[in-house]
Amino acid sequence: MTAFCSGAVPGVASKTTAAGDGGATYDIAFAGAGLAALSLAVRLIGLPDPPRIILIDPRTEFPHDRTWCHWQLHQTPFDPAITHRWPQWTVRSSTVATTRRGVHTPYVRIPSGQFYKVATEKLSVAPQVTFLRGVSVDKIENHPDHTTLHLSGGQAISSAWTFDNRPPESSHAPWRQIFRGLELHSPEADLDSGTVTLMDFQSANSDGIRFFYVLPLDQKTALVEDTWVAPRGNDPRFSDEEILTYAHTHLASVPWQIRHREDGNLPMGFRPSAVNRKNRIIPWGTAGGAVRASSGYAFSRIQRASETMTHYWSQHRRPDPAVAHESQLLAWMDRVFLRVMERHPERVPEFFLRMFDRVPPEALVRFLESEPRPADILRVMRALPAAPFLASALP
Ligand SMILES: Cc1cc2nc3c(=O)[nH]c(=O)nc-3n(C[C@H](O)[C@H](O)[C@H](O)COP(=O)(O)OP(=O)(O)OC[C@H]3O[C@@H](n4cnc5c(N)ncnc54)[C@H](O)[C@@H]3O)c2cc1C
Structure with a gap:
């Protein structure tokens, strides 16, 4: 069974030394147990040979503090937490409105309290998981063969890898x-x-x-x-x-x-630093660039990154920091969008209305959920006015 504890970690000394991957107390530590950490941890415990995991978070309670919505393109382990599915959505300005339907890709709602409940129930039956609440991670050190996490109570723990899920400075x-x-x-x-x-x-x-x-x-x-x-x-x-x-x-x-x-x-538009495959500290979730620059959506991107990371771990028993990074093309398109937004903020309502009105709902949903097919990208480009986007595409 998972050790759920507040304060001191059972069996961890105030100073820890690690001799290497094999010497570290944990295989994976999560600094922060938010959406991204829990999404990955829940998948990792389902592997035939799951890693030893510790999650550390200053919170002692995980109540309903936010509402996560996304268009559901795939099933996730957290579907039992979905409370609402809407087949129809509207975008409007003071003069125009457009309403679109997507019965196969509904817009769904997950209250965070339900999500935390589903996640912690799954983790609570995993013997190799320690969940330390009421403790902050103050500092993380990267070493050639392990990481050291310095905790608010003065303790230090060693883990072969650390996923850093602490929020970045917005x-x-x-x-x-x-x-x-x-x-x-x-x-x-x-x-x-x-x-x-x-x-x-x-x-x-x-x-x-x-x-x-x-x-x-x-x-x-x-x-x-x-x-x-x-x-x-x-x-x-x-x-x-x-x-x-x-x-x-x-x-x-x-x-x-x-x-x-x-x-x-x-x-x-927060960009994590370049991937360094030798670094054992992996920025994860918002800190890893999960929030889509042009929309602020992150839920589905976090689910997809967690899926890919779990697959990678199951094959190699180590993480690949690159899996959290999005496609170069989408990142570039979002940078162009932010530049147009800066130059023509008064036209942003028109841009969104055009996209929702002119792009078929399934194609637009795939684009917004960061899983576009090439034809979806062309449709979005055709829906937008060429002049401001071409001018902003040039550096
Ligand atoms: C109110 C709200 C509504 C949102 N709605 C949507 C939505 O509808 N759809 C969507 O796709 N996205 C939405 N988002 C964006 C995004 O999905 C969330 O911000 C999501 O929680 C990001 O996940 P995360 O794991 O990166 O961060 P979080 O879930 O915020 O997790 C970070 C964790 O780090 C912990 N922490 C902080 N400091 C420390 C420390 N020193 N040591 C250890 N742990 C620490 C925190 O306690 C927290 O548990 C919303 C965000 C907010 C705030």
Whole structure:
């Protein structure tokens, strides 16, 4: 059974030395037990000869603190945590709206609390896993044959490899997606619970791009998010009143109660340092560049990287840091998109409306989920106006 503990690690001294892969106490350490660490750990314990794993996180509780949505192209071990599937989505500006359907690729919701429950239940029956809560990783050292993690309690542990899942400084990214979401409930509401509003654009200028995002959870409840895509240095201020005003105006003019809130500040265009296959510390999740630069989505990319990394480990019993890195073509397209956004922020609503309107839903979903076929990329390129993108494609 997994050792779930808070504070000291059983059997680990205050100073540890390791003589090599074989001498390290663990095969894999996770600094941080968030989405990316748990996604990989759950897959690794399913291998016939699973590695010895330690997960270390300052949190002692793993409650519902965020809502993960994505278009479901594949099954994952976390499907039991899916609570909602929407076949239809809308994007709108003040003048135009487009609604598309994708019954084979629904937009799905996983509340983080459900995800953590599924993940920790799976890990709790794995004897080779230690889960250390209430402890931070202060420093990680890379050595030729192992890594050393220095913990907040003064202990040190050795692991052959470390996946560093600690959040990077979001100020290092050129753009950030910053948002506040409120789950609103009213017994008097009568919402259309079959359609998600992905983007309802409010404004777009050099301060950033602002839109509302609405997930109708049932006819009486919705998660309503006020979202800014803002350049570095711009910190939009949020107020519950503005979100409530939006709900009154656009959802239903009824008294809304706030049931839950979540805040986010995601780096867009954050690039991890170049892959060094000799380095035993592997940036993982957001720190490894998992957040898509052009959209802020990360869930599916983390699932795919975890799948590939597990396969690699099963073949070679070591990780390949390159698997977390995305295709050069998509990374380049996203860089061009961010450049166009910087030069023409006022046109961003038009770009998204064109994409959702002109590209068939399945093709666009594959593109947004970072799994495009060559024809999908051509369709997206054809949907966008050529002049600003060609001008920004040149360095
Ligand atoms: C509110 C919110 C909503 C989001 N919604 C979506 C969505 O709908 N779809 C989507 O695709 N993406 C979404 N994202 C983006 C992305 O999927 C998440 O940020 C996701 O949690 C990233 O996973 P991660 O493992 O990189 O980071 P996290 O899940 O944040 O994990 C990082 C872990 O590191 C731990 N940690 C911090 N400091 C230390 C330390 N010193 N030592 C050890 N551990 C440490 C933290 O406690 C945490 O558990 C959302 C993000 C937020 C914040």
